[in-house]
Amino acid sequence: MRYSRDILFMPLGGGQSVGASCYYLQLGPQKVLLDCGKGWNNGLHFSPNFYALLESSLVQSLGEISDIYISHAHLDHVGAVPEFLAENPQVAVYMTDITKALAEYQFYLTVGKESRQAFAMQNIFCVSYLECIRKKEYTVTFFPAGHISGAMMTLFNFCGKKILYTGDYSLHGTAMTHGCKVPDEPIDIMILCGLHARHPSLCHSDMKLNRIFGKIRNTFCEGSSVYYCVRQLSKGLEFLAMANKAFPNTMVYLDVKFFKLVEQFERLGVKILQPNNYLLNEFKNIPPRSMVIGDLSPMRLKDLSLIRVDEDFSLHDDFRETVEFVKQINPRLCVIVHSPSFPDENLYKTIEQELLFDSECHTQFIFAKDTECYNLNI
Numbered sequence: 471m472r473y474s475r476d477i478l479f480m481p482l483g484g485g486q487s488v489g490a491s492c493y494y495l496q497l498g499p500q501k502v503l504l505d506c507g508k509g510w511n512n513g514l515h516f517s518p519n520f521y522a523l524l525e526s527s528l529v530q531s532l533g534e535i536s537d538i539y540i541s542h543a544h545l546d547h548v549g550a551v552p553e554f555l556a557e558n559p560q561v562a563v564y565m566t567d568i569t570k571a572l573a574e575y576q577f578y579l580t581v582g583k584e585s586r587q588a589f590a591m592q593n594i595f596c597v598s599y600l601e602c603i604r605k606k607e608y609t610v611t612f613f614p615a616g617h618i619s620g621a622m623m624t625l626f627n628f629c630g631k632k633i634l635y636t637g638d639y640s641l642h643g644t645a646m647t648h649g650c651k652v653p654d655e656p657i658d659i660m661i662l663c664g665l666h667a668r669h670p671s672l673c674h675s676d677m678k679l680n681r682i683f684g685k686i687r688n689t690f691c692e693g694s695s696v697y698y699c700v701r702q703l704s705k706g707l708e709f710l711a712m713a714n715k716a717f718p719n720t721m722v723y724l725d726v727k728f729f730k731l732v733e734q735f736e737r738l739g740v741k742i743l744q745p746n747n748y749l750l751n752e753f754k755n756i757p758p759r760s761m762v763i764g765d766l767s768p769m770r771l772k773d774l775s776l777i778r779v780d781e782d783f784s785l786h787d788d789f790r791e792t793v794e795f796v797k798q799i800n801p802r803l804c805v806i807v808h809s810p811s812f813p814d815e816n817l818y819k820t821i822e823q824e825l826l827f828d829s830e831c832h833t834q835f836i837f838a839k840d841t842e843c844y845n846l847n848i
Contacts, residue, residue: 474498476844477627477659478528483509483518484808485840489729491547491626491794492518492810493635493661494528494535500607501529501770502537504624504635504661508549517550520557522841532557539564539610541637541663542621543572543704552577560593565601566612567596576703579727599623599651616640616649617785618704619740625653633659633846634799638808640788643794645711646740652798657808659846660801662792663808667821668837670789678783683716689777690720695760697776703731707742708785710763714744721757723750725764793824797831802848805836 475498482503483490489509495502509516523529532554538561540548551563551573565573597603599622602611608628615621617638627634634657636650643649682698689696698713700706706728713722722744724732729749732742750762756774766774787795795802806821822835838844 471723475847477628477631477633478531478843479661479805479838479846480523480526480528480843481807481838481840483507483516483521483840485838485842486540486807487810487840488665488808489546490516490550491663492550493807494523495626495633495635495661496528497626497633498607500536500605500628501534502539503535503554504539505547505637506538506550506554506661507547508545509592509816510546512750516547517553518546519841520554525638528842528843532556533560535561537561538563539624539635540569541615541624541635542574542618543576543592544618544638544702545567545576547637549575549576560594562595564597564610564612565594566598566620566755568735568738568740569598569622570594571729571738572620572704574732575734578615582786611653613653614648614651616643618644618646619646619707619735621647623650623653625657631658631848633661634801635661636663638663638665638786639795640785641791641798645708645715648744650795658848659805660799660802661805661807662796664792664806664821665784665786665808665810666789667792667806667809670819670824671810678781679712682779682781682783683712685779685781687718689779690717690759693758694743694777695756695758695765695775697762697774697778699778699780700728700763700765701782703728705783705785706763707735709783710747711742713744713763715744715762717761718744718746720746721760722747723756723760723762724748725750725762725766728764789821793821796825796833797828800831801833803836804833805844805846806837807838809837 478496480494482492491507493504611625613623615623624635825831
């Protein structure tokens with residue numbers, strides 16, 4: 471039986487924006503999703519636009535989606551999986567075991583026990599790095615993505631073409647990752663989550679981290695204790711690992727929710743806890759020059775008399791690292807998603823403009839927009 475060899479692509483969310491990352495990829499007759507996340511806007515949740523897919527001529531039913539490949543456990547990439555499972559309970563969902571553990575715990579905290587149970591009981595398949603799975607029309611291999619623990623890049627081999635979906639990645643290591651592992655084989659098409667691909671003025675987060683730890687040191691010098699608010703659980707894990715290294719003799723207390731997550735990672739073989747780490751509930755008072763990490767209520771924070779250090783940091787590559795990554799992969803076509811615009815972006819070059827006259831780069835670029843269908847045949 472003959473079939474089309476077209477490679478079709480449509481962002482259902484997270485095209486040129488952050489939130490509800492979900493990308494439809496059709497490889498001949500096979501129809502899959504790359505990530506399936508939730509978004510937040512002014513405190514309200516929003517989901518990928520599955521109905522745009524139904525309104526197109528690409529599918530007649532969401533039941534035609536056979537597989538979902540989850541890059542990592544941030545909710546803007548995995549948060550809508552329970553919702554999609556309700557529409558298509560037969561779909562197979564692939565992710566690493568660490569991503570599954572972190573996602574389940576986040577569902578429990580944010581969307582309730584029922585969604586967590588539904589997620590855990592469905593067709594969730596845990597995969598390993600460098601594992602290769604053979605599907606009817608393609609093969610798929612998984613690579614470390616860096617960014618956060620458990621994150622993976624997904625490489626499809628379809629009709630002799632290599633298609634790499636990066637998800638969120640980091641070229642260089644973090645406190646808990648060794649950075650991404652780039653496939654050795656030539657890549658034809660790369661679908662790149664390029665958060666900073668349009669804004670060269672944004673620099674790496676090392677400066678922000680140095681500023682955060684500088685404030686903490688100053689607070690300790692004044693004899694006070696510090697509270698660092700965990701905005702994202704995975705960032706909390708990174709921050710704890712960095713804090714243990716920067717302040718090995720400082721007593722670090724973790725609130726209950728955060729401590730339970732750390733314990734889950736310990737059970738998976740990810741070593742985080744150090745002898746100077748304690749569960750916050752075991753203590754009524756915090757000694758001077760100590761640190762608390764978690765998500766405390768305002769009343770609890772006031773009772774403990776802590777100095778709040780509330781600055782965020784990024785686990786994404788900056789513009790220069792994104793350029794370096796694209797040059798290293800050097801795909802024939804790079805489809806950029808997850809890349810919001812910035813108020814002053816017209817003052818700077820995009821990654822496409824930066825590489826336009828680079829003799830070693832042969833990449834064409836598409837900045838893919840939500841609900842628009844692209845034929846990626848090259």
